[in-house]
Amino acid sequence: MASISSSQSGVEDIFKDFAARRAAIIRALTDDVEEFYGQCDPEKENLCLYGHPNETWEVNLPAEEVPPELPEPALGINFARDGMSRRDWLSLVAVHSDCWLVSVAFYLGARLNRNERKRLFSMMNDAPTVFEVVTERKPVKDKPSADSGNKSRAGTKRSNDGQSKTNHKLADASYEEEDDDHSETLCGSCGGSYSGDEFWIGCDVCEKWYHGKCVKITPAKAESIKQYKCPPCSLKRGK
Template sequence: ILNSGVISVLTTSHAPAIPTIPSRPCILAAPSRTFFLDLNCLSFMEMASTPRTVEEIFKDYSARRTAIVRALSQDVDEFYGLCDPDKENLCLYGHPNETWEVTLPAEEVPPELPEPALGINFARDGMNRRDWLSLVAVHSDSWLLSVAFYLGARLNRNERKRLFSMINDLPTVFEVVTERKPVKDKPTADSGSKSRGSTKRSSDGQVKGNPNPKFVDEGYEEDEDEHSETLCGSCGGNYNADEFWIGCDICERWFHGKCVKITPAKAESIKQYKCPSCSLRRGRP
């Protein structure tokens, strides 16, 4: 127990009670001594260390993702060797400290966190190595999302959207393993959809989409040039996926956010965006 990093805790009568677990001592055996630990205090410690905010959950997701990417890329030979088909059901875990592990699933039912795909080792020798790694990557992506949204169960609607947006800005494990490059959403001159951050806000403070949205399809490299001719209505510059753009609800032209002095944060609070030309035109008698 000591070698695995478990910390002994001494509780007092002043410690707040956690109602979710009956108060009873738990005996932790060590080679030379025995510790008595109040499970209420342990529950409090676990609750305090569990990621709760969007930023904390995203940090946890990023660390686990980094670990799995390393297992399937830098450490792929070691990972491949550990997934012996003759062993029992094995899982690939990514931990918050950016380490990975191939091991048996947790014995607790239900487990503390969602479990990754079970038995990834069984298909190893029956598939092409690259295809097998891709399959593990797909299941790992699914597991990473399930853990993130399990931890984010108490987030509200807008926080969940923000968390997913942050996650979606990173390449998936599958994309990294297969070296497949995602193409970001691109606005079009004839589209009524808004770029990220340019959503509309209703009177109750909830974020909602355009009343008549036309969504830009997501794709990969084959769709890369689909909307490459979109020009900024202010400077005439070409569309750049790395820059924030906003569309005018009146003339439906698109603009660099920097050209019209609109940031993604400011766009969130705009109910209906009018470009400078339309604002000037509507302001005349």
């Protein structure tokens, strides 16, 4: 595993490392799950699940050096394998893997400034977590309450002085089980169906939802918008 270096100090490089390790772990817990399950023998010593920058995964003993070169994954995942259902065990490994991926990314980003750390987390947060992939969860948009004119919880945040202010709605604000009943959401620009793998943004005026790419809004840009108006609403206001 690589340590901190000048070639791995930028946001893009660290995110590339994160994405590769994440892809490897997801493969271990989904496509290669039988092989992974077999390697986690409870009769063996403490084992860890590693995801490597070349998108390969490995079940192995923890690093011997103290402190380790990088933060270590959860120790002893094999001991719980036969004490719970396979689904619950895989979910547990997935949660710990998410924690490890974030810790490695921010360890590698120790020299980043505040804005760079924020951008790195935003890039990481755009992708579903390992836990969400393994448990087949998907992000859904918050729906305003029928008996209230207030914005959904996703549309409110606190300012530095503690006062609440309205903010645009983001489609990745909450998560529900895949089998929950929700009406289909279509992009107000291209008409495409909602997908949890893409960034969406909701208009604060007409409350229609759009692919971020369709209205040329990125997650980073959305953070700086106090109130979002879609192109049609912006044109109406200008008339």
